Amino acid sequence: MTDANTRDRPHDPIQEDRPTAVEPLPTEEAADLCRAVTDNVAGVIVGHDEAVEHVVTAILARGHVLLDDVPGVGKTMLARSLARSIDCRFRRVQFTPDLLPSDVTGVNVFNQKTREFEFQPGPVFANVVLGDEINRAPPKTQSALLEAMEEAQVTVDGETRALPRPFTVIATQNAVEPDRTYELPFAEVDRFVKKLRLGYPDPDEESEMLARTVGHHPIEDLEPVTDLESVRRARETATRVRVEAPVREYATRLAGYTRDHARLGVSPRGTISLLRAAQARAVLSGRDYVIPDDVQYEAPVVLPHRIRAGSDDPEVDGTAIVERALERVAVE
Known part of the structure:
Protein backbone atom coordinates (compact mmCIF):
# COMPACT_ATOMS: atom_id res chain seq x y z
CA MET A 1 0.00 0.00 0.00
CA ARG A 235 24.96 17.19 -5.74
CA GLU A 236 26.97 18.36 -8.73
CA THR A 237 29.11 20.40 -6.35
CA ALA A 238 29.85 17.23 -4.39
CA THR A 239 30.87 15.31 -7.50
CA ARG A 240 33.52 17.94 -8.23
CA VAL A 241 35.14 17.84 -4.80
CA ARG A 242 38.75 16.77 -5.27
CA VAL A 243 39.86 13.40 -3.91
CA GLU A 244 43.64 13.25 -4.22
CA ALA A 245 45.60 10.02 -4.60
CA PRO A 246 46.72 9.75 -0.92
CA VAL A 247 43.08 9.92 0.23
CA ARG A 248 41.99 7.35 -2.36
CA GLU A 249 44.82 5.05 -1.28
CA TYR A 250 43.84 5.46 2.37
CA ALA A 251 40.24 4.45 1.60
CA THR A 252 41.54 1.47 -0.36
CA ARG A 253 43.69 0.35 2.57
CA LEU A 254 40.70 0.59 4.93
CA ALA A 255 38.65 -1.60 2.58
CA GLY A 256 41.57 -4.01 2.25
CA TYR A 257 41.79 -4.36 6.02
CA THR A 258 38.14 -5.42 6.20
CA ARG A 259 38.69 -8.01 3.46
CA ASP A 260 41.69 -9.44 5.30
CA HIS A 261 39.91 -9.64 8.67
CA ALA A 262 36.36 -10.75 7.78
CA ARG A 263 34.67 -13.53 5.90
CA LEU A 264 33.22 -10.93 3.56
CA GLY A 265 34.79 -7.48 3.47
CA VAL A 266 33.86 -4.16 1.92
CA SER A 267 33.15 -4.36 -1.81
CA PRO A 268 34.51 -1.87 -4.37
CA ARG A 269 31.00 -0.35 -4.35
CA GLY A 270 31.52 0.26 -0.64
CA THR A 271 34.82 2.05 -1.25
CA ILE A 272 33.14 4.24 -3.86
CA SER A 273 30.34 5.01 -1.41
CA LEU A 274 32.87 5.93 1.26
CA LEU A 275 34.60 8.47 -0.97
CA ARG A 276 31.31 9.91 -2.23
CA ALA A 277 30.16 10.34 1.36
CA ALA A 278 33.51 11.97 2.17
CA GLN A 279 32.99 14.39 -0.74
CA ALA A 280 29.60 15.35 0.67
CA ARG A 281 31.12 15.76 4.12
CA ALA A 282 33.74 18.10 2.65
CA VAL A 283 30.98 20.19 1.05
CA LEU A 284 29.21 20.43 4.41
CA SER A 285 32.48 21.72 5.86
CA GLY A 286 32.80 24.31 3.08
CA ARG A 287 35.74 22.62 1.34
CA ASP A 288 36.25 21.59 -2.28
CA TYR A 289 38.70 18.82 -1.37
CA VAL A 290 38.53 15.70 0.81
CA ILE A 291 40.81 15.19 3.80
CA PRO A 292 41.36 11.93 5.74
CA ASP A 293 39.15 13.25 8.54
CA ASP A 294 36.18 13.17 6.14
CA VAL A 295 36.85 9.51 5.38
CA GLN A 296 37.25 8.65 9.07
CA TYR A 297 34.01 10.45 9.97
CA GLU A 298 31.96 8.62 7.36
CA ALA A 299 33.52 5.15 7.61
CA PRO A 300 31.57 4.03 10.75
CA VAL A 301 28.21 4.49 8.99
CA VAL A 302 29.24 3.59 5.43
CA LEU A 303 31.26 0.39 5.89
CA PRO A 304 30.02 -1.88 8.76
CA HIS A 305 26.79 -3.07 7.13
CA ARG A 306 28.79 -4.30 4.13
CA ILE A 307 30.89 -6.69 6.25
CA ARG A 308 30.18 -10.27 7.31
CA ALA A 309 32.62 -10.99 10.12
CA GLY A 310 32.44 -14.78 10.12
CA SER A 311 33.66 -14.92 13.72
CA ASP A 312 32.28 -16.99 16.57
CA ASP A 313 32.78 -14.00 18.84
CA PRO A 314 29.51 -11.99 18.81
CA GLU A 315 31.44 -8.83 19.70
CA VAL A 316 33.46 -9.03 16.50
CA ASP A 317 31.03 -7.59 13.98
CA GLY A 318 31.31 -5.13 11.12
CA THR A 319 31.40 -2.15 13.47
CA ALA A 320 34.27 -3.64 15.50
CA ILE A 321 36.25 -4.45 12.35
CA VAL A 322 35.86 -0.91 11.01
CA GLU A 323 36.90 0.54 14.38
CA ARG A 324 40.04 -1.60 14.29
CA ALA A 325 40.73 -0.57 10.70
CA LEU A 326 40.54 3.11 11.65
CA GLU A 327 42.90 2.49 14.57
CA ARG A 328 45.46 0.38 12.72
CA VAL A 329 45.50 1.63 9.11
CA ALA A 330 47.90 4.56 8.88
CA VAL A 331 47.19 7.79 7.06
CA GLU A 332 50.15 8.28 4.73
Whole structure:
Protein backbone atom coordinates (compact mmCIF):
# COMPACT_ATOMS: atom_id res chain seq x y z
CA MET A 1 0.00 0.00 0.00
CA THR A 2 1.21 3.53 -0.66
CA ASP A 3 0.37 7.09 0.17
CA ALA A 4 1.50 10.37 -1.27
CA ASN A 5 2.71 13.70 0.01
CA THR A 6 0.14 16.42 -0.66
CA ARG A 7 2.81 18.37 -2.51
CA ASP A 8 3.13 15.69 -5.19
CA ARG A 9 2.62 17.07 -8.63
CA PRO A 10 -0.16 15.61 -10.76
CA HIS A 11 1.79 15.39 -14.02
CA ASP A 12 3.62 12.33 -15.35
CA PRO A 13 6.84 11.82 -13.39
CA ILE A 14 8.38 9.60 -16.06
CA GLN A 15 8.82 12.36 -18.62
CA GLU A 16 10.91 14.72 -16.53
CA ASP A 17 13.90 14.99 -14.23
CA ARG A 18 16.07 12.97 -16.57
CA PRO A 19 19.78 13.59 -16.02
CA THR A 20 20.95 16.78 -17.69
CA ALA A 21 23.99 18.95 -17.22
CA VAL A 22 23.59 21.28 -14.25
CA GLU A 23 25.71 24.10 -12.98
CA PRO A 24 27.19 23.30 -9.56
CA LEU A 25 26.50 25.57 -6.64
CA PRO A 26 29.47 27.38 -5.10
CA THR A 27 30.76 25.22 -2.27
CA GLU A 28 29.68 27.62 0.47
CA GLU A 29 26.16 27.88 -0.97
CA ALA A 30 25.92 24.08 -1.07
CA ALA A 31 27.05 23.98 2.56
CA ASP A 32 24.41 26.55 3.47
CA LEU A 33 21.76 24.44 1.72
CA CYS A 34 22.76 21.39 3.78
CA ARG A 35 22.64 23.37 7.01
CA ALA A 36 19.25 24.86 6.12
CA VAL A 37 17.73 21.43 5.50
CA THR A 38 19.33 20.01 8.65
CA ASP A 39 18.05 22.88 10.79
CA ASN A 40 14.58 22.59 9.29
CA VAL A 41 14.36 18.88 10.06
CA ALA A 42 15.67 19.57 13.57
CA GLY A 43 12.47 21.53 14.17
CA VAL A 44 10.68 18.17 14.13
CA ILE A 45 13.33 15.60 15.05
CA VAL A 46 14.84 16.29 18.48
CA GLY A 47 18.24 15.04 19.54
CA HIS A 48 19.32 13.39 16.29
CA ASP A 49 21.17 16.21 14.56
CA GLU A 50 24.08 13.98 13.58
CA ALA A 51 21.77 11.39 12.01
CA VAL A 52 19.89 14.10 10.10
CA GLU A 53 23.22 15.44 8.87
CA HIS A 54 24.18 11.96 7.72
CA VAL A 55 20.96 11.61 5.72
CA VAL A 56 21.44 15.02 4.08
CA THR A 57 25.01 14.21 3.07
CA ALA A 58 23.85 10.83 1.74
CA ILE A 59 21.54 12.67 -0.66
CA LEU A 60 24.47 14.81 -1.79
CA ALA A 61 26.47 11.62 -2.25
CA ARG A 62 23.76 10.28 -4.61
CA GLY A 63 23.02 7.48 -2.17
CA HIS A 64 20.36 5.78 -0.11
CA VAL A 65 19.94 5.34 3.64
CA LEU A 66 18.83 2.43 5.82
CA LEU A 67 17.47 3.39 9.25
CA ASP A 68 17.65 0.33 11.48
CA ASP A 69 16.24 0.63 14.98
CA VAL A 70 13.43 -0.27 17.33
CA PRO A 71 9.91 1.06 16.66
CA GLY A 72 8.93 4.52 17.82
CA VAL A 73 12.26 6.38 17.81
CA GLY A 74 11.45 8.64 14.83
CA LYS A 75 12.74 6.79 11.75
CA THR A 76 9.68 7.41 9.59
CA MET A 77 9.26 10.96 10.88
CA LEU A 78 12.87 11.76 9.97
CA ALA A 79 12.30 10.63 6.38
CA ARG A 80 9.04 12.55 6.09
CA SER A 81 10.57 15.70 7.56
CA LEU A 82 13.47 15.56 5.14
CA ALA A 83 11.17 15.14 2.15
CA ARG A 84 9.03 18.07 3.29
CA SER A 85 12.14 20.24 3.65
CA ILE A 86 12.80 19.83 -0.08
CA ASP A 87 10.12 20.87 -2.56
CA CYS A 88 10.03 17.49 -4.28
CA ARG A 89 7.87 14.47 -5.04
CA PHE A 90 7.65 12.10 -2.09
CA ARG A 91 6.13 8.63 -1.95
CA ARG A 92 5.80 6.21 0.92
CA VAL A 93 5.64 2.44 0.53
CA GLN A 94 4.43 0.49 3.54
CA PHE A 95 6.14 -2.87 3.11
CA THR A 96 3.92 -5.80 4.13
CA PRO A 97 4.17 -9.58 3.61
CA ASP A 98 1.66 -9.46 0.74
CA LEU A 99 3.30 -6.57 -1.15
CA LEU A 100 4.23 -7.46 -4.74
CA PRO A 101 7.19 -6.14 -6.78
CA SER A 102 4.75 -4.46 -9.16
CA ASP A 103 3.30 -2.55 -6.20
CA VAL A 104 6.68 -0.85 -5.96
CA THR A 105 7.86 -0.47 -9.55
CA GLY A 106 4.57 -0.14 -11.44
CA VAL A 107 2.59 -2.29 -13.83
CA ASN A 108 1.23 -2.29 -17.41
CA VAL A 109 -2.57 -2.02 -17.39
CA PHE A 110 -4.80 -2.67 -20.39
CA ASN A 111 -6.81 0.40 -21.39
CA GLN A 112 -10.21 -0.67 -22.66
CA LYS A 113 -10.69 2.61 -24.58
CA THR A 114 -7.41 2.66 -26.47
CA ARG A 115 -7.08 -1.14 -26.60
CA GLU A 116 -3.47 -0.75 -25.56
CA PHE A 117 -1.42 -1.41 -22.47
CA GLU A 118 -0.46 1.67 -20.47
CA PHE A 119 2.21 1.85 -17.81
CA GLN A 120 1.03 2.89 -14.38
CA PRO A 121 4.13 4.03 -12.48
CA GLY A 122 4.65 2.74 -8.97
CA PRO A 123 5.68 4.80 -5.96
CA VAL A 124 9.34 4.33 -6.83
CA PHE A 125 8.87 7.13 -9.40
CA ALA A 126 9.56 9.93 -6.94
CA ASN A 127 12.50 11.97 -5.70
CA VAL A 128 12.38 10.70 -2.12
CA VAL A 129 10.93 7.23 -1.53
CA LEU A 130 10.27 6.07 2.00
CA GLY A 131 10.37 2.28 2.26
CA ASP A 132 8.71 1.84 5.64
CA GLU A 133 9.57 -1.37 7.53
CA ILE A 134 11.22 -2.76 4.43
CA ASN A 135 12.08 -6.05 6.11
CA ARG A 136 8.40 -6.98 6.55
CA ALA A 137 8.17 -7.79 2.82
CA PRO A 138 9.59 -11.03 1.34
CA PRO A 139 12.97 -10.92 -0.46
CA LYS A 140 11.38 -10.97 -3.93
CA THR A 141 9.59 -7.70 -3.22
CA GLN A 142 12.62 -6.18 -1.51
CA SER A 143 14.66 -7.02 -4.60
CA ALA A 144 12.36 -4.88 -6.72
CA LEU A 145 14.44 -1.94 -5.51
CA LEU A 146 17.81 -3.33 -6.64
CA GLU A 147 17.86 -1.87 -10.16
CA ALA A 148 16.26 1.37 -9.00
CA MET A 149 18.81 1.96 -6.24
CA GLU A 150 21.85 1.10 -8.35
CA GLU A 151 20.96 2.52 -11.77
CA ALA A 152 18.09 4.96 -11.10
CA GLN A 153 15.87 3.09 -13.53
CA VAL A 154 13.15 0.45 -13.55
CA THR A 155 12.57 -2.33 -16.07
CA VAL A 156 9.00 -3.64 -16.38
CA ASP A 157 7.97 -6.14 -19.08
CA GLY A 158 11.26 -5.59 -20.89
CA GLU A 159 10.99 -1.79 -21.08
CA THR A 160 13.38 0.37 -19.06
CA ARG A 161 12.28 3.72 -17.69
CA ALA A 162 14.46 6.32 -16.00
CA LEU A 163 13.57 7.48 -12.51
CA PRO A 164 13.38 11.15 -11.52
CA ARG A 165 16.59 12.85 -10.47
CA PRO A 166 17.52 13.16 -7.72
CA PHE A 167 16.30 9.78 -6.52
CA THR A 168 16.85 8.67 -2.93
CA VAL A 169 15.47 5.72 -0.99
CA ILE A 170 15.19 6.09 2.77
CA ALA A 171 14.25 2.71 4.17
CA THR A 172 13.36 1.88 7.75
CA GLN A 173 13.93 -1.53 9.24
CA ASN A 174 12.32 -3.05 12.30
CA ALA A 175 15.10 -4.28 14.58
CA VAL A 176 12.78 -6.44 16.69
CA GLU A 177 10.25 -9.21 15.98
CA PRO A 178 12.72 -11.34 13.96
CA ASP A 179 10.09 -14.07 13.55
CA ARG A 180 7.84 -11.63 11.67
CA THR A 181 10.42 -10.06 9.37
CA TYR A 182 12.72 -11.11 6.54
CA GLU A 183 16.45 -10.56 6.31
CA LEU A 184 17.38 -8.05 3.61
CA PRO A 185 19.33 -9.55 0.68
CA PHE A 186 23.00 -8.68 1.05
CA ALA A 187 23.05 -7.22 -2.47
CA GLU A 188 20.39 -4.77 -1.38
CA VAL A 189 22.08 -3.87 1.90
CA ASP A 190 25.25 -3.11 -0.08
CA ARG A 191 23.33 -0.54 -2.13
CA PHE A 192 22.63 1.64 0.89
CA VAL A 193 25.35 4.24 1.27
CA LYS A 194 24.72 4.50 5.01
CA LYS A 195 23.09 2.47 7.73
CA LEU A 196 22.08 4.52 10.76
CA ARG A 197 20.63 3.92 14.20
CA LEU A 198 18.81 6.70 16.04
CA GLY A 199 18.63 5.25 19.54
CA TYR A 200 16.54 6.57 22.40
CA PRO A 201 16.67 10.28 23.27
CA ASP A 202 18.09 11.38 26.58
CA PRO A 203 15.60 12.66 29.21
CA ASP A 204 15.97 16.35 28.28
CA GLU A 205 15.58 15.64 24.57
CA GLU A 206 12.55 13.46 25.18
CA SER A 207 10.97 16.17 27.33
CA GLU A 208 11.54 18.71 24.54
CA MET A 209 10.07 16.32 22.00
CA LEU A 210 6.96 15.86 24.12
CA ALA A 211 6.57 19.63 24.46
CA ARG A 212 6.56 19.96 20.68
CA THR A 213 4.19 17.11 19.88
CA VAL A 214 1.48 16.98 22.55
CA GLY A 215 -0.56 19.47 20.51
CA HIS A 216 -0.27 19.78 16.76
CA HIS A 217 2.67 17.82 15.40
CA PRO A 218 5.37 20.21 14.08
CA ILE A 219 5.61 18.33 10.78
CA GLU A 220 2.17 19.70 9.88
CA ASP A 221 3.66 23.19 9.62
CA LEU A 222 7.01 22.22 8.08
CA GLU A 223 7.74 24.14 4.88
CA PRO A 224 10.39 23.53 2.19
CA VAL A 225 13.68 25.40 2.53
CA THR A 226 15.06 24.44 -0.89
CA ASP A 227 13.98 23.04 -4.24
CA LEU A 228 14.97 20.23 -6.57
CA GLU A 229 17.14 22.37 -8.82
CA SER A 230 19.23 23.55 -5.88
CA VAL A 231 19.63 19.97 -4.66
CA ARG A 232 20.73 18.87 -8.13
CA ARG A 233 23.27 21.66 -8.21
CA ALA A 234 24.53 20.82 -4.71
CA ARG A 235 24.96 17.19 -5.74
CA GLU A 236 26.97 18.36 -8.73
CA THR A 237 29.11 20.40 -6.35
CA ALA A 238 29.85 17.23 -4.39
CA THR A 239 30.87 15.31 -7.50
CA ARG A 240 33.52 17.94 -8.23
CA VAL A 241 35.14 17.84 -4.80
CA ARG A 242 38.75 16.77 -5.27
CA VAL A 243 39.86 13.40 -3.91
CA GLU A 244 43.64 13.25 -4.22
CA ALA A 245 45.60 10.02 -4.60
CA PRO A 246 46.72 9.75 -0.92
CA VAL A 247 43.08 9.92 0.23
CA ARG A 248 41.99 7.35 -2.36
CA GLU A 249 44.82 5.05 -1.28
CA TYR A 250 43.84 5.46 2.37
CA ALA A 251 40.24 4.45 1.60
CA THR A 252 41.54 1.47 -0.36
CA ARG A 253 43.69 0.35 2.57
CA LEU A 254 40.70 0.59 4.93
CA ALA A 255 38.65 -1.60 2.58
CA GLY A 256 41.57 -4.01 2.25
CA TYR A 257 41.79 -4.36 6.02
CA THR A 258 38.14 -5.42 6.20
CA ARG A 259 38.69 -8.01 3.46
CA ASP A 260 41.69 -9.44 5.30
CA HIS A 261 39.91 -9.64 8.67
CA ALA A 262 36.36 -10.75 7.78
CA ARG A 263 34.67 -13.53 5.90
CA LEU A 264 33.22 -10.93 3.56
CA GLY A 265 34.79 -7.48 3.47
CA VAL A 266 33.86 -4.16 1.92
CA SER A 267 33.15 -4.36 -1.81
CA PRO A 268 34.51 -1.87 -4.37
CA ARG A 269 31.00 -0.35 -4.35
CA GLY A 270 31.52 0.26 -0.64
CA THR A 271 34.82 2.05 -1.25
CA ILE A 272 33.14 4.24 -3.86
CA SER A 273 30.34 5.01 -1.41
CA LEU A 274 32.87 5.93 1.26
CA LEU A 275 34.60 8.47 -0.97
CA ARG A 276 31.31 9.91 -2.23
CA ALA A 277 30.16 10.34 1.36
CA ALA A 278 33.51 11.97 2.17
CA GLN A 279 32.99 14.39 -0.74
CA ALA A 280 29.60 15.35 0.67
CA ARG A 281 31.12 15.76 4.12
CA ALA A 282 33.74 18.10 2.65
CA VAL A 283 30.98 20.19 1.05
CA LEU A 284 29.21 20.43 4.41
CA SER A 285 32.48 21.72 5.86
CA GLY A 286 32.80 24.31 3.08
CA ARG A 287 35.74 22.62 1.34
CA ASP A 288 36.25 21.59 -2.28
CA TYR A 289 38.70 18.82 -1.37
CA VAL A 290 38.53 15.70 0.81
CA ILE A 291 40.81 15.19 3.80
CA PRO A 292 41.36 11.93 5.74
CA ASP A 293 39.15 13.25 8.54
CA ASP A 294 36.18 13.17 6.14
CA VAL A 295 36.85 9.51 5.38
CA GLN A 296 37.25 8.65 9.07
CA TYR A 297 34.01 10.45 9.97
CA GLU A 298 31.96 8.62 7.36
CA ALA A 299 33.52 5.15 7.61
CA PRO A 300 31.57 4.03 10.75
CA VAL A 301 28.21 4.49 8.99
CA VAL A 302 29.24 3.59 5.43
CA LEU A 303 31.26 0.39 5.89
CA PRO A 304 30.02 -1.88 8.76
CA HIS A 305 26.79 -3.07 7.13
CA ARG A 306 28.79 -4.30 4.13
CA ILE A 307 30.89 -6.69 6.25
CA ARG A 308 30.18 -10.27 7.31
CA ALA A 309 32.62 -10.99 10.12
CA GLY A 310 32.44 -14.78 10.12
CA SER A 311 33.66 -14.92 13.72
CA ASP A 312 32.28 -16.99 16.57
CA ASP A 313 32.78 -14.00 18.84
CA PRO A 314 29.51 -11.99 18.81
CA GLU A 315 31.44 -8.83 19.70
CA VAL A 316 33.46 -9.03 16.50
CA ASP A 317 31.03 -7.59 13.98
CA GLY A 318 31.31 -5.13 11.12
CA THR A 319 31.40 -2.15 13.47
CA ALA A 320 34.27 -3.64 15.50
CA ILE A 321 36.25 -4.45 12.35
CA VAL A 322 35.86 -0.91 11.01
CA GLU A 323 36.90 0.54 14.38
CA ARG A 324 40.04 -1.60 14.29
CA ALA A 325 40.73 -0.57 10.70
CA LEU A 326 40.54 3.11 11.65
CA GLU A 327 42.90 2.49 14.57
CA ARG A 328 45.46 0.38 12.72
CA VAL A 329 45.50 1.63 9.11
CA ALA A 330 47.90 4.56 8.88
CA VAL A 331 47.19 7.79 7.06
CA GLU A 332 50.15 8.28 4.73
